[in-house]
Amino acid sequence: MGLKDSQLSDGEEIRLEMHTHWKALVQPLLVLVVLVAIVVAAAMLTRDSDQAGWITLVVGVVALLLAVVGVLLPLWRWRSTHYVFTNRRVSHRYGLLTKHGRDIPIYRINDVAVEKGLLDRMLGCGSLIISDATDKAGMELHDVPHVEQVQVELQNLLFAAADDGSDDGEWPPTEPRRRR
Incomplete structure (x- = not known):
């Protein structure tokens, strides 16, 4: 399992959880x-x-x-590589003996792209490239099964987490407005 219940915050629910494609x-x-x-x-x-x-x-x-x-x-x-999408974050967990992980909060995501080569198109998988609003490089999830459906679900999560209809990424949805 990518994320345990103890690793979820209050009100956070897992929407998608998967391994890389069987290829x-x-x-x-x-x-x-x-x-x-x-x-x-x-x-x-x-x-x-x-x-x-x-x-x-x-x-x-x-x-x-x-x-x-x-x-x-x-x-x-x-078996140790997990992609987890919750209503608050995207999580990538991997590693055999040493476990690694990276999370991007949903409200930080500003671009989602899909890459599919010829073999990926035939097998129904691809890479999902998620860019966030930080200086750190985005997250590349390789060999995501049903990548286009995952992209749609991620878009749904992004729009559901929108801060009062604004998608400018100025503030997290639960943070008070900043004065200009």
Whole structure:
């Protein structure tokens, strides 16, 4: 889970929560298929050899190490990456051993863009680029599933959080007006 209930402020509710698109799992799946094929081929080719057991064992151990790096780590990385949209913020959480995260309050967002390559268009995903009203670079969420629907939901959240109909970003919705 990207955000726990204890990490939500009063009145904050999760509207969308997701992992990156399943296309991130295609390469690890192909690596697994190739490794299994290599182990089976090694076992078949050396079955009549005197050293068959040792060769198969060595190939199996090497394949297991490669599976950890090429299959388990990408799967773990995919499972640990979360995009969470609440009625007050956009949150990106990721990391295997060291957890990282960034939140952008909804009222700070001043631009939302979508990028979709050819493969992304075929698979129904894309990148969501969120720019905020700070000096820090915006947030890029890669491989967002159903990116256009997510963009629409984010726009709905932005308009719902508008400060008295003004979208100029002068003040947060709950902060009193500033004197000029």
